[in-house]
Amino acid sequence: MSHQDQATEDRFFSDEPEFIKAYTFDRAAMTQFEIDLEKSRQCASLAANFGLTLPCYCYAMSLAKDNVKDKVNATHVAITRDGIKYVVDFHKTGMRCDCLDQGKVSKTVAFSKITDADIEEPAGKSGPCLCCMVDNVLTSVNVDTASSGGPRGHELSIDGLSDPNQFKADVWSMIRGDGVNGFTSNTAGRQVNAVPAMERGGKSVMERMDELEKMKAKGYVNENEYDAKRKDILSSA
Numbered sequence: 001m002s003h004q005d006q007a008t009e010d011r012f013f014s015d016e017p018e019f020i021k022a023y024t025f026d027r028a029a030m031t032q033f034e035i036d037l038e039k040s041r042q043c044a045s046l047a048a049n050f051g052l053t054l055p056c057y058c059y060a061m062s063l064a065k066d067n068v069k070d071k072v073n074a075t076h077v078a079i080t081r082d083g084i085k086y087v088v089d090f091h092k093t094g095m096r097c098d099c100l101d102q103g104k105v106s107k108t109v110a111f112s113k114i115t116d117a118d119i120e121e122p123a124g125k126s127g128p129c130l131c132c133m134v135d136n137v138l139t140s141v142n143v144d145t146a147s148s149g150g151p152r153g154h155e156l157s158i159d160g161l162s163d164p165n166q167f168k169a170d171v172w173s174m175i176r177g178d179g180v181n182g183f184t185s186n187t188a189g190r191q192v193n194a195v196p197a198m199e200r201g202g203k204s205v206m207e208r209m210d211e212l213e214k215m216k217a218k219g220y221v222n223e224n225e226y227d228a229k230r231k232d233i234l235s236s237a
Contacts, residue, residue, distance in 0.1 A: 005162075009076060012089075018081035020174075020183045023167050026138075030072045030160040033137055038064040040132035067093055071102075077158055079170060081186045083110040084143060086156055109143055109156050111185045116144040116218070117171045119164050139164045143171070176219050208233045 009022035042057055042064070074089035087106040094100040120140040127133030138159045148155035161167050174185045212233065216226045 009078070012076050012087075013078045013085070016078065016080060016085065018186070019085075020079050020081060020180055021170065022076065022078040024162040025072070025075060025077075025160045026162050027072050027160070029137060030075075031069055033134070033160075034068040034072065035065055036134040037126055038068065040127040040134055044128040044132045063094070063096060066096065067091075072160075077161070077167075079174060079180060080108070081183060083108050083113070083185070084156065084171065086158065107156065109145065111171075111175050113145045114143060114155075114171070114175060115146055116142075117168055117175075118142055119168055141167055172219055205233055 005024045006022070009024055013019045013022050039061065042060055070091040071088065071093075074087075074091040076087045076089065078085045085106065085108050087104065088102075089104050091102055092100070093102045118141070120142055122136040122138055122140075124136050125133035126136055139161065141158045141161060141164050142154040143156040143158070145155045158164075158167070170180045173180055177184055179185075209230070212221070212226065212229055215221050221229065
């Protein structure tokens with residue numbers, strides 16, 4: 001990560017209320033992976049459609065490369081006092097005509113709603129078919145809430161961060177109330193909803209105790225909160 005990259009990310013979020021820290025991406029790796037993936041899709045399409053000529057393939061790839069670069073450069077993430085702020089800024093798509101422009105899309109995941117934030121290391125391959133696959137090379141940070149998971153998937157997945165471990169550590173620090181760069185979250189000092197969430201659904205005492213142990217291990221509850229909640233669970237048996 002260069003100081004210039006960090007300065008660019010900081011400037012992007014300069015007008016964001018409650019901004020604390022921005023994070024850089026390995027944009028070169030992200031761009032190369034997405035271009036390789038698009039090549040595999042186009043090659044599969046070329047093989048499946050004999051009417052798709054080589055000039056058509058070259059034109060499609062030219063558009064795809066520009067679109068990938070624009071989207072990668074439009075992707076930004078930061079933490080604020082409210083939560084994780086993820087933004088994909090305005091960028092060109094498709095045939096790159098004005099009618100297909102993609103407007104800015106942003107999402108905030110509140111620290112008080114987060115039940116998990118963990119790292120997924122790259123493994124395996126991606127692509128449309130076995131003969132046209134590329135190695136997965138991007139590390140992901142997956143963020144979950146009580147309402148995510150299952151068919152819905154993760155609440156937020158962030159691919160290609162330059163330092164995913166630091167981002168994860170900062171998110172947990174904000175959740176615990178320790179803060180980052182001298183700032184704590186707007187929910188600091190208030191119990192996050194992770195422990196109440198596990199009371200839903202009529203779970204057994206053993207299931208609730210198991211979830212409480214996991215919450216303690218992840219730093220959601222301190223020793224006093226753990227002891228109090230443990231007594232509540234056991235007393236309800």
